[in-house]
Amino acid sequence: METRITEIANGIYRLSIFVPDIAPPHGLTFNHFVILGDEPLLFHTGLKRMFPLVRAGVARLLAPEKLRWIAFGHFEADECGAMNEWQTVAPLAQVAHGRTGCLVSLNDMSDRNPRVLEDGETIELGQGRRVRYLDTPHIPHGWDAGVLYEEASGTLLCGDLFTQIGDGAALTEGDIVGPAIATEDIFRFSSLNPGMGRTIRRLAELAPKTLALMHGPSFSGDGAGALKALADDYDGRVRAALG
Template sequence: MADSSTEARVTEVADGIYQLHTPVGTGKAGFSFNQYLLVDDAPLLFHTGSRRLFPSVRAAIARVMPVERLRYVAFSHCESDECGAMNELLDAAPQAVPVCGRIAAMVDADMFDRAPRALEEGEVLELGERRVRWLDAPHLPHGWECGYLFEESTATLLCGDLFTQPGADHPALTRDDILAPSEAMRRSMDYYAHGRDAPQLLEKLAATSPRMVACMHGRAYEGDGAALLRELARALARTA
């Protein structure tokens, strides 16, 4: 896991959406961790980073806006890089609350110092000028409580561990293929649950027609996100 002294790079990848990117290691051992900060009347951070990353994540947020302005800290599913620094962020932002799906609110809430805002499938959270919609995605790629947020004005899908790419030295955003490197990583260390509903869930995500697929590990993808998600569904079917 990254050392707390690692500095996060901050890049605006869409209007008012900032990627906080922390590289870890080099070469074949390299990896990266991203969080996404949505700036609005009620700012939202998607994923916290691990507790050890908290100092650099906090410093990265502060380069965009005061950390105290955060109102929502959302996460896809319960792992250390998704929500490990939740309580540190809640302490730094007194008005902030965790945001997650109904299942996560049921099974993970006792971990957090404030009760989470639990979102139903398809429920919209108003941030001000922008809206984010919760999409349940159990076991995709893993975690019973897994789900994603779709930001409507920029058509950005905050896609958690989907399309995880190895390596540490990544640009923030690309139009190049991210499926091939992410599939190579999946084949080498299969972290997918291979749930029976994966094809239907991927089609549900594709139906949002995302113009940006905001990955938590590696580059975010700008382009035809629906086609990318459907190609992932075909790749999973070939290896089922």
């Protein structure tokens, strides 16, 4: 495996590792994102076993010990499995996550006390960059789920939203909704609930220019339209589940 690096928006880099053994023959990408600034942020630490690969990728962008913030969508191995390895490498690095995630997992599992983020709270990264945390409980899964929005570039760090199999382009202007729907049909990874569409449409109100996917290509274009289409599909799934 190798770490491939692509700048998907100004100062935001996708570090992608493709694992062909998951959902063969298609495989699955595991994507990690670095936002540069005076206080650089890593979104998704990666699996603990992937730490050497992700660290080597980060080292091509900045000295790993300069990392200041660690964030992710929810408490799950591929999103935060290596958070303590990163806190060992970077002495000033601190995990930042929503209140629920900190209370139920991170206060115990993180080697250093995490920063608790309230819904809508921001972190200034410097050099004109700022990220805003948004609570998205159970979307697409996890009581503690949330996303980050980088305001200067209009980039939404989506976590597991729009998950799709395969190893396509690093950045696309094509359809990401159809492949996400197809992958949902395969994995059934989302926690269907009546609030799904409403929560995702709230993200669409940001009108993001770039969508950074944990599993799949990043998307450049009408982020609001893609989010609304995904919300419509989930609304249909919820109605079907409720009979």
